[in-house]
Amino acid sequence: EKALAIKPNYAEAFNNLGNTLRNLGQLDAAIKCYDKALTIRPDYAEAHKNLGNTLTNHDQLDAALVSFERALVLNPDLDFLLGHSLHTKMHLCIWDDLPNDLNELTIKINNNEKVIEPFSMLALIDDPEIQRKTAEICVNDMHPKSYVLPEIGLYPKHKKIRIGYFSADFHNHATMHLMAELFECHDKKKFELIAFSFGPDKQDQWRKRVLLCFDQFVDVRLKSDREISLLARKMEIDIAIDLKGFTQDCRPNIFAEGSAPIQVSYLGYPGTMAADYMDYLIADRTLIPEEKQLHYSEKIVYMPNSYQVNVSKRSVSEASLLRHELGLPNTGFIFCCFNNNYKITPSVFTGWMRILEAVEDSVLWLFSNYGNTSTTKNLKKEAMKFGINEDRLVFAKYMPPEKHLNRIKQVDLFIDSLPYNAHTTTSDALRMGVPVLTCLGESFASRVAASLLSALKLHSLITSNHSEYESLAIELATQPKKLKAIKDILAISLSSEALYNAKLFTQNLESAYMQMYERHNKGLAPEHIYIE
Secondary structure (H helix, E strand, O other): OHHHHHOOOOHHHHHHHHHHHHHOOOHHHHHHHHHHHHHHOOOOHHHHHHHHHHHHHOOOHHHHHHHHHHHHHHOOOOOOHHHHHHHHHHHHOOOOOHHHHHHHHHHHHHOOOOOOOHHHHOOOOOOHHHHHHHHHHHHHHHOOOOOOOOOOOOOOOOOOEEEEEEEOOOOOOHHHHHHHHHHHHOOOOOEEEEEEEOOOOOOOHHHHHHHOOOOEEEEOOOOOHHHHHHHHHHOOOOEEEEOOOOOOOOOOHHHHOOOOOEEEEOOOOOOOOOOOOOOEEEEEOOOOOHHHHHHOOOEEEEEOOOOOOOOOOOOOOOOOOOHHHHOOOOOOOEEEEOOOHHHOOHHHHHHHHHHHHHOOOOEEEEEOHHHOHHHHHHHHHHHHHOOOOHHHEEEEOOOOHHHHHHHHOOOOEEEOOOOOOOOHHHHHHHHOOOOEEEEOOOOHHHOHHHHHHHHOOOHHHEEOOHHHHHHHHHHHHHOHHHHHHHHHHHHHHHHHOOOOOHHHHHHHHHHHHHHHHHHHHOOOOOOOEEOO
16 A cells, blocks of 8 residues: 555556455455456456455455456466466356367476366365376465474473364365264363364354364464464364365465474365475375375375264254246256355266256256356356256255255255265255265266265266266156165164264274374374275
């Protein structure tokens, strides 16, 4: 602001002020700054890119894409720009030149170019080695290991192992929908729990629930990454659990600074962080078979059953719902995929259209992200290219979790996306008695649904290729007895298997924590851990 007082037409200062305001969450003010920068310098590629990122955060995806495309014309080699543009297109379901874009991405990643951020890659290329390479490039550029603070030595042995959970999501969020009961089930005689919250202070029921579970709940929103690491060191946290990875509002530099002698990646990000300061990644045998360990920089903690924790019981609305109230036809088979729109790829959508064509009177119920009308229009246009009436795509708007779980019961079969599976959405559907059909991929993100299905002994719903996936979807939709048999197995498994047993999961996770802790105290390097 002082610079602009001296030189009011200083485009770079407006751009930097915009970045600062965006980091403070003042998106409208940031957008005005970028607009001013671009009024002064219309060819300022960096400002177009920053404007696009801010518009994306503001859910203005169409406008964001215009900004990204303008930046690409001006400077196609701008760091991570192609990835931002592609991820926005995936949100909008614009696939016009996707094969060429993916080919360009692969070439540039193999050439060590900063072209896409790790999270955006998960929905695009199902190759764990390319995903690792993408993460390495990002970590080396934006989150390299810091050597400012000294290495953490051995702390005195504490009476209780001190576990620090780091997240921006201690509120009504998918992470809490899965994890809340884990915090409640922790053995408080053996473990001291500290939450480091760098997300919004939303006083909703989920935050109030988990707040009670921690010995200390520390709001660190206004602290720098280094300040948070120093605080964790001062508190002598033994094991730091990063629940964010490379997802929205993540802060990997807390761990790059070194927040604890043992640092673990769990749940938020389904892949490797490729960072030498992350010691362990919590997974299971379905997600990361032993022959795929080389694609992950962390040592793997192999949980029994599934890596995914789930609360045992969820609050579900008991309101009586009629199909037409949800925009669904009164008769006919209902397929659904309640995943985020960016997970829909052209190959998956093509398969869905073949399924709809083969199953008369069926509809596909999809989720409308942010009620984005452009996305729904684009998907309807794509359907019509296959001769499928646009009315056979039905779009669900956001509902509070307890109401959403209730409406899921209207679904006959959930058909998954690839390469980025349904994760929490798989858990939600199965919980409500809805079978989930998936196709097993190569990477962590493309094997999560299979992990959950395996834990419920529903192996028959895990297919190995698109052709098998489509055939089984059609078979289940046209053979009611076969579908009912699977639903019956699911109903039995929900009560007999361990997927929704948060207490057992917590005990197994605590066993992993104790093994990590004991290895460290013996001066041993991290090693793969197998919990039986």
